[in-house]
Amino acid sequence: MSHKHLHPWQVITGGICGLVLTIGLARFAYTPLLPSLQIQTGLTDAAAGGLAAVNYAGYMSGALAATWIDDVRWRHWLYSAGLWMALLTVAAMALTTWMPAWALIRYIGGLCGATGMLLGSGLVLGWLIRQGRRPELGLYFIGLGLGIVVSALGAWALAQLWPTWSDQWLAFAVLGLVFFVPAWKWRPPVPPKVVVSHDAVVAVLGSRRWTWTMLSSYFAAGWGFVISATFTVAIVEREPALAGQGPLAWAMVGMAAMPAVFVWDLVARRVGDKQALLLAFGLQTLSVMLPAMSGELWAALAGAVGYGATFIGIVSMTLALVGRRAPSNPGKAMAKLTLSYGAAQMLAPVVAGYMAQTTGTFKGALWLTAGVMAVGMALLATLPKDSENPDR
DSSP: OOOGGOOOHHHHHHHHHIIIIIIIITTHHHHHHHHHHHHHHHHOHHHHHHHHHHHHHHHHHHHHHHHHOEEEEEHHHHHHHEEEHHHHHHHHGGGGHHHHHHHHHHHHHHHHHHIIIIIIIIHHHHHHHHHHHOOOOOOTTTTHHHHHHHHHHEEEEEEEEOOSSSHHHHHHHHHHHHHHHHHHHHHOOOOOOOOOOOOHHHHHHHHHHHHHHHHHHHHHHHHHHHHHHHHHHHHHSGGGGTTOOHHHHHHHHHHHHHHHHHHHHHHHHHHHHHHHHHHHHHHHHHHHHHHHHHSSHHHHHHHHHHHHHHHHHHHHHHHHHHHHHHHHSSHHHHHHHHHHHHHHHHHHHHHHHHHHHHHHHSHHHHHHHHHHHHHHHHHHTTGGGGGSOTTO
């Protein structure tokens, strides 16, 4: 089918599949497969946190590159390349146990994640704006929740069929082909070339105070996101009474995330972006505290649901907010803000991994994460009123 005649549902569906592939598999498959990796290969908590940090170093590198790319043709080409590389990195994890090779693979996987989250979402948002559609990304970001569900249920099913960790990675790569085809076929078409200067994007994003407040609060959001995204399954499996329930908790994250994207769009329309973000921050802080306070299954599942329902809202509302303020190049504006998110994603897993290895539990890391989120929420409360979009 010609890209010129794509329908909105095709562009959105293709984008969703692209997120499942570049984030759900290239990034999130690591979370439910981590316990098997640790048991079968001897991967330590500190090394596991290091690999997660390397993955986010790749993500941050991709975000940094996205801030430099003005030519929409290059953004489209790199997004397309990211779809291919996502498949290859998932398969490559099965081919070695050499830590430097794993680090390189996870780094490239992080780059792929940036193409889906930033370049893909920017292309879709730009297409919606050009088509006169409502410039929201809630529906697009359903791919994040779906990716988590696919990785959780896939890991559980694959463990029944192929208990070997390497076979599970290869099977995930084959599964990725199911999402690659529509993601590739229904990519947003390349629009006319638009070049936007750095100064223009900065001007659109708002005052220096607004920008630094958003950067700081989004750093806290990144910290809260990555701890649960990396260690949710491992945290649950460490509780003796909850052994075997890790995949269930991870699936609950994804199932909560999928409908939440619509809910947060509605909340933001009703009360405004700032108040909706404050609410999401508060609920995510609570969801992080629950498994730290109790080792019961209800706390683990409630925390997983709360995390899934809130992180997706924070990401969706924040990226859509900055994207709408730079309609000629939303991906570039999103990437600038994402640098702070990525910095937290590099630092937090290393800190949490070493804390867990030293103490034998993730509870300290969870309390620290709740504190960081609370600081981010306090900063967000001071956000100047020009953050509100008059066109909502």
